[in-house]
Amino acid sequence: MASSLVQLLLFSCFISISFSVAQTSSKPKALVLPVSKDATTLQYVTQLNMGTPLAHKDFVVNLGGRHLWMDCDDGSYVSSTYKQSLCGSAPCSVAKATCSGACLPGHHRPGCNNETCYVLSENTVRGGYEVGDVSRDIIALQSTDGVQAGSTVSISDFIFACANAWDLSSLAGGAKGMIGLGRERIALPTQLSSAFGGSFRRKFAICLPSTSKSSGVMFFGDSPYVFYPGYNTSKAIDVSSRFKHTRLYINTIFTGSSIVIRGPPSPEYFVEVTSIMVNKKPIHVNSTLLEFKETGKGGTKISTVEPYTKLETSIYKALVKAFDEEIAVWNVSKVAPMAPFTDCYTIGNMGMTPLGVGVPDIALVFENNKNLYWEMYGANSVVEVSSDVVCLAFLNAGDEPVITTPIVIGAHQLQDNLLQFDLASNRLAFTSTLLWEEVECSNFKF
Numbered sequence: 001m002a003s004s005l006v007q008l009l010l011f012s013c014f015i016s017i018s019f020s021v022a023q024t025s026s027k028p029k030a031l032v033l034p035v036s037k038d039a040t041t042l043q044y045v046t047q048l049n050m051g052t053p054l055a056h057k058d059f060v061v062n063l064g065g066r067h068l069w070m071d072c073d074d075g076s077y078v079s080s081t082y083k084q085s086l087c088g089s090a091p092c093s094v095a096k097a098t099c100s101g102a103c104l105p106g107h108h109r110p111g112c113n114n115e116t117c118y119v120l121s122e123n124t125v126r127g128g129y130e131v132g133d134v135s136r137d138i139i140a141l142q143s144t145d146g147v148q149a150g151s152t153v154s155i156s157d158f159i160f161a162c163a164n165a166w167d168l169s170s171l172a173g174g175a176k177g178m179i180g181l182g183r184e185r186i187a188l189p190t191q192l193s194s195a196f197g198g199s200f201r202r203k204f205a206i207c208l209p210s211t212s213k214s215s216g217v218m219f220f221g222d223s224p225y226v227f228y229p230g231y232n233t234s235k236a237i238d239v240s241s242r243f244k245h246t247r248l249y250i251n252t253i254f255t256g257s258s259i260v261i262r263g264p265p266s267p268e269y270f271v272e273v274t275s276i277m278v279n280k281k282p283i284h285v286n287s288t289l290l291e292f293k294e295t296g297k298g299g300t301k302i303s304t305v306e307p308y309t310k311l312e313t314s315i316y317k318a319l320v321k322a323f324d325e326e327i328a329v330w331n332v333s334k335v336a337p338m339a340p341f342t343d344c345y346t347i348g349n350m351g352m353t354p355l356g357v358g359v360p361d362i363a364l365v366f367e368n369n370k371n372l373y374w375e376m377y378g379a380n381s382v383v384e385v386s387s388d389v390v391c392l393a394f395l396n397a398g399d400e401p402v403i404t405t406p407i408v409i410g411a412h413q414l415q416d417n418l419l420q421f422d423l424a425s426n427r428l429a430f431t432s433t434l435l436w437e438e439v440e441c442s443n444f445k446f
């Protein structure tokens with residue numbers, strides 16, 4: 001009995017080792033990547049070191065993306081450590097990939113042949129898919145103790161998709177593809193935690209900067225989240241003290257771009273907003289619409305690819321009605337729409353506050369709990385389109401075709417907030433604006 005138990009243990013040990021496809025040079029608890037805002041597209045871009053010799057490559061951050069995909073067909077991917085994945089190999093099965101029949105003529109990506117496996121890579125900005133060969137190479141990231149960035153750590157067999165990406169024009173200038181942080185085994189967060197094992201938690205956090213002038217930060221693994229405010233760069237503030245938590249939902253339909261596919265769980269992140277408040281007063285929305293339903297309809301998605309939060313039309317109208325009523329005390333007047341915004345106001349008597357223009361505050365309430373809300377002030381709720389006009393930074397998503405997800409929280413609303421996604425316990429931790437602490441996402445010490 002005892003020896004067969006030992007054998008069983010050894011066997012399961014072997015299984016878990018052979019499943020952890022990545023190898024590592026040391027065992028950090030957390031890693032960091034910088035993230036910057038592209039002023040033209042409003043996309044968020046991170047820089048990853050890949051290949052041998054290590055080369056910087058820029059990728060658009062796609063919170064709900066399945067994996068890292070990049071254009072390898074332009075001839076610029078040159079790396080002595082690049083590996084293709086042959087049909088039937090462990091990386092192909094981890095990636096849930098399909099075996100390819102042939103390498104199409106004209107493809108110049110390394111390793112392209114008729115026995116490699118491929119995945120479909122989604123360009124969520126342009127819409128549509130690319131075919132990407134499952135590939136492996138070394139990547140390197142900086143480790144962190146949460147207080148500042150530390151030594152560089154590498155992962156030798158990071159799985160990504162070398163795609164036949166013929167059109168990158170929708171992506172921020174210089175970006176080679178997109179980096180997925182979604183719920184998939186080959187998305188960056190899960191690959192990093194399987195590479196480093198037990199003490200590297202299946203968690204990650206994003207802190208998007210509000211301007212293109214300085215970088216924010218993304219954390220992988222678990223650590224404190226220490227920032228140093230501009231007014232005293234020796235003062236360490238761990239912003240996790242501001243965390244509130246709500247449940248993350250798994251959707252059974254994929255709502256990535258224009259198409260909706262029912263099937264395996266979506267790699268995207270959903271929460272359930274149960275009501276919206278303006279100046280602490282609930283607005284009139286149909287709460288049935290907001291509910292997360294078994295069919296995959298309803299609920300609230302979080303996106304780093306949508307620049308502004310999109311609301312189903314009845315919710316948008318209710319928000320504007322309440323906002324108009326509350327903002328009236330500032331003697332503002334409504335002015336012509338400024339695309340993409342429809343509701344714009346003269347500055348009136350509104351002042352500037354440390355949290356942005358002093359507009360009425362908007363809060364997303366979770367779990368029907370009046371005390372569990374994500375507060376948004378001027379910095380996240382409006383855009384200053386000129387020195388005397390601000391526009392509500394929410395968009396009317398319409399109601400045709402049928403909107404499956406009535407609220408999609410976009411990047412403008414995420415800026416200078418820290419959001420932690422805990423994949424093991426399916427919880428979102430959010431800080432609301434860090435400007436309360438006079439902290440910006442660019443205040444992490446790289």
Ligand SMILES: *[C@@H]1O[C@H](CO)[C@@H](O)[C@H](O)[C@H]1NC(C)=O
Binds near residue numbers: 101114115
């Ligand atoms: C791949 O192509 C080569 C050359 O055309 C051929 O000999 C080989 O049988 C093919 N392999 C598979 C798995 O189709």
Ligand SMILES: *[C@@H]1O[C@H](CO)[C@@H](O)[C@H](O)[C@H]1NC(C)=O
Binds near residue numbers: 235
């Ligand atoms: C800055 O913060 C450090 C650490 O909290 C503190 O010791 C120092 O007195 C502060 N400096 C100023 C000018 O407030």
Ligand SMILES: *[C@@H]1O[C@H](CO)[C@@H](O)[C@H](O)[C@H]1NC(C)=O
Binds near residue numbers: 286288
């Ligand atoms: C609320 O929304 C649900 C789901 O969209 C719909 O079936 C219902 O008729 C709506 N109720 C009202 C009062 O509009």
Ligand SMILES: *[C@@H]1O[C@H](CO)[C@@H](O)[C@H](O)[C@H]1NC(C)=O
Binds near residue numbers: 331349
């Ligand atoms: C309100 O705005 C109007 C026109 O912009 C101005 O004439 C008026 O004096 C303002 N009232 C107050 C109380 O500020």
